[in-house]
Amino acid sequence: MARMTFAAAMVDAVVARMHDDPTMTLIGSAYLLGPTAEHPELNAVRERYADRIIDEPPIAESAVAGLAIGSAMSGCRALAHFGLAAFAVEAWSQFIHEAGVAHHQSGGQITVPAVFVMMHGIMPIEHSQHSRSPYAMLANCPGIQIVLASTPADIKGLMTTALRSDNPTVVMNHPLLMAMEGEVPDGDFSIPFGQAEVRRAGDDVTIVATSHKVHVALEAAERLAADGVSAEVVDPRTIVPLDRAAILASVCKTGRVVVVDDSPRTCGFGAEIGALVAESAFDDLKAAVVRLSPPDTPIPRGTVAQTPFRTTPEKVVGAVRSVLW
Amino acid sequence: MIDSVQALAIFESMLLIRRFEETVIDLWATVETESHRHVYIGQEAVGATIMELLREDDLILTTHRNHGHVLARGADPGRALAEILGRANGFNKGRGGSAGLTVREAGFLATTGQVGGGIGLGIGAAQAQKIRGRGGICVTFFGDGGLEEGIGFEAMNIAALYRLPVLLVCENNSVGVTTGRAQNEWSSSSMAAETLGDIPRALGIATEVVAGESVTDVHEAASRLIGDLREGRAPAFIEMRTRRWPGSRSFNPQLVTGVTNLDDIWEPVSVTGEYSDWINRYDPVIGYGRDLFRQGRVSRSEIVAMNERVGRTVEAAREFALASPLPSAESGLAGTFA
Numbered sequence: 001m002a003r004m005t006f007a008a009a010m011v012d013a014v015v016a017r018m019h020d021d022p023t024m025t026l027i028g029s030a031y032l033l034g035p036t037a038e039h040p041e042l043n044a045v046r047e048r049y050a051d052r053i054i055d056e057p058p059i060a061e062s063a064v065a066g067l068a069i070g071s072a073m074s075g076c077r078a079l080a081h082f083g084l085a086a087f088a089v090e091a092w093s094q095f096i097h098e099a100g101v102a103h104h105q106s107g108g109q110i111t112v113p114a115v116f117v118m119m120h121g122i123m124p125i126e127h128s129q130h131s132r133s134p135y136a137m138l139a140n141c142p143g144i145q146i147v148l149a150s151t152p153a154d155i156k157g158l159m160t161t162a163l164r165s166d167n168p169t170v171v172m173n174h175p176l177l178m179a180m181e182g183e184v185p186d187g188d189f190s191i192p193f194g195q196a197e198v199r200r201a202g203d204d205v206t207i208v209a210t211s212h213k214v215h216v217a218l219e220a221a222e223r224l225a226a227d228g229v230s231a232e233v234v235d236p237r238t239i240v241p242l243d244r245a246a247i248l249a250s251v252c253k254t255g256r257v258v259v260v261d262d263s264p265r266t267c268g269f270g271a272e273i274g275a276l277v278a279e280s281a282f283d284d285l286k287a288a289v290v291r292l293s294p295p296d297t298p299i300p301r302g303t304v305a306q307t308p309f310r311t312t313p314e315k316v317v318g319a320v321r322s323v324l325w
Numbered sequence: 326m327i328d329s330v331q332a333l334a335i336f337e338s339m340l341l342i343r344r345f346e347e348t349v350i351d352l353w354a355t356v357e358t359e360s361h362r363h364v365y366i367g368q369e370a371v372g373a374t375i376m377e378l379l380r381e382d383d384l385i386l387t388t389h390r391n392h393g394h395v396l397a398r399g400a401d402p403g404r405a406l407a408e409i410l411g412r413a414n415g416f417n418k419g420r421g422g423s424a425g426l427t428v429r430e431a432g433f434l435a436t437t438g439q440v441g442g443g444i445g446l447g448i449g450a451a452q453a454q455k456i457r458g459r460g461g462i463c464v465t466f467f468g469d470g471g472l473e474e475g476i477g478f479e480a481m482n483i484a485a486l487y488r489l490p491v492l493l494v495c496e497n498n499s500v501g502v503t504t505g506r507a508q509n510e511w512s513s514s515s516m517a518a519e520t521l522g523d524i525p526r527a528l529g530i531a532t533e534v535v536a537g538e539s540v541t542d543v544h545e546a547a548s549r550l551i552g553d554l555r556e557g558r559a560p561a562f563i564e565m566r567t568r569r570w571p572g573s574r575s576f577n578p579q580l581v582t583g584v585t586n587l588d589d590i591w592e593p594v595s596v597t598g599e600y601s602d603w604i605n606r607y608d609p610v611i612g613y614g615r616d617l618f619r620q621g622r623v624s625r626s627e628i629v630a631m632n633e634r635v636g637r638t639v640e641a642a643r644e645f646a647l648a649s650p651l652p653s654a655e656s657g658l659a660g661t662f663a
Contacts, residue, residue: 023453025453054483058482060483063476066444066446066449066480067445068449070386070449070453070463071450071452072449073435074454078449093439097437097439106427106435108663110429143661
């Protein structure tokens with residue numbers, strides 16, 4: 001175990017795979033770790049494997065995605081970094097029509113071992129075009145695995161799995177996670193996709209939370225515990241594939257569900273969990289499902305105007321109280 | 326000059342494509358199929374010649390108009406035809422159909438009906454070839470319409486910046502189309518550029534414009550550019566200008582030029598009728614047959630024997646495809662993830 005940041009743990013996984021896989025290409029900018037982060041190990045990889053680095057490609061998300069996907073179809077793994085998920089929307093056609101369908105449409109002849117990394121969430125100094133969490137949109141396009149990690153250990157383990165998978169994988173990280181520190185296993189460490197983690201056990205209510213909102217939910221659970229409310233926090237870690245069994249097991253125990261995530265409300269991840277619970281755990285429910293999602297409007301610029309869009313521990317506590325009483 | 330062995334191989338490949346497509350059109354008219362309907366008639370010289378120039382480890386991207394590429398690369402015609410008819414024994418298990426026919430074992434990475442999408446994938450294949458470092462290249466086929474999408478420009482820019490070994494083959498089959506929409510033909514492309522090669526040329530990419538009906542011209546330009554790619558002078562772009570085949574129709578191609586009559590090779594005066602101009606001037610199969618016949622590189626009896634051989638191959642493919650079952654309902658749920 002070593003203590004390191006989320007960003008460093010992700011680099012750990014990427015660097016290890018660049019060393020171990022002589023066909024892997026790394027595509028993207030210095031912003032892989034966020035605008036201000038520096039990481040000497042990543043820089044060393046960039047220098048050592050210069051012919052497998054496409055550094056600072058043109059502002060051409062579609063073709064950058066094509067570069068990664070075509071390389072992957074050829075049997076050479078690729079990781080492409082897009083900066084913001086908002087930018088990667090330009091590459092949607094390549095993600096959903098090429099990477100997402102190639103295996104199925106070819107009758108299994110083709111695999112796409114490509115990983116696409118991007119930042120999601122509210123960007124404080126940015127306007128609406130940059131603040132996006134479009135993972136539910138992608139989940140609506142079958143064929144793409146989606147990772148939403150919340151801890152340094154998880155990003156290392158999940159990124160390692162993504163970089164060994166034969167399927168295309170989108171990894172969306174929240175900027176507020178990047179500097180967060182935690183214990184990370186040494187050496188080769190992977191986490192299977194489709195295995196949720198119960199971040200905190202509890203009996204009264206299930207909070208399903210993803211990415212950075214896991215930490216908001218844990219903070220809320222801590223405050224609720226002080227009032228004698230026992231909240232269970234379930235982190236799916238991957239939303240495709242989704243560990244439905246773990247979510248339903250928790251709901252069977254608690255009978256109450258609050259979903260906390262960053263995708264917009266309509267047809268968002270919260271809506272999916274609400275539908276899952278209604279379909280498969282209706283008889284166990286003691287209260288209606290509550291979604292804490294950003295409202296259905298573009299996310300405005302500026303921290304004050306963004307207030308309604310920021311899910312705080314206070315809002316989560318309020319949502320939990322609404323299903324308890 | 327193309328050596329005679331290679332020349333006859335190219336001609337036989339072209340004849341196979343022609344007979345295969347004639348059979349496809351016949352099956353579309355007589356057998357119930359759910360299918361996109363794009364054929365390669367009139368463009369045989371491009372696919373057959375370029376495939377003859379490729380190595381086994383080269384990679385290929387193609388489009389909805391792929392039948393000729395797949396056959397010229399040596400893929401089994403029976404499994405190709407089964408796929409075109411959407412049958413379970415097709416290369417894609419019936420999930421690709423005519424527009425998605427892909428043969429990975431023959432070097433095809435993806436056959437995409439997303440117009441222009443393959444130009445993006447092709448630069449990735451070229452990057453993979455560069456990493457492998459064995460001189461392999463990628464050939465990306467796309468139509469003139471493929472350049473109407475933005476990704477083509479993005480991908481050509483990246484290919485040029487990183488010198489990726491990709492041969493961009495733009496099969497411009499809109500030549501001569503002026504009133505296409507009125508005749509219910511596939512429409513012509515809508516490009517402001519008069520010469521499509523001007524677009525890659527602006528990015529510093531080596532560019533050729535070739536008469537796509539001429540095996541000799543295609544071979545001359547393509548062999549030179551492929552040689553350049555293997556030696557690191559990359560990427561390259563060829564606009565293959567081919568006259569639109571008169572039978573082209575949206576959703577329902579018609580064999581208006583008839584089943585190709587090889588007598589037209591040694592008896593040019595026999596060509597008559599409304600489409601004699603296309604047959605005499607632009608039909609690549611008849612045209613190359615005449616070249617080889619006049620040069621004394623192939624005899625009438627050799628062509629007849631070749632035609633019979635090709636006919637048996639296509640008939641066997643037809644029998645295999647028609648005997649193949651449709652995919653089951655459950656099969657549609659399979660294979661989303663590897």
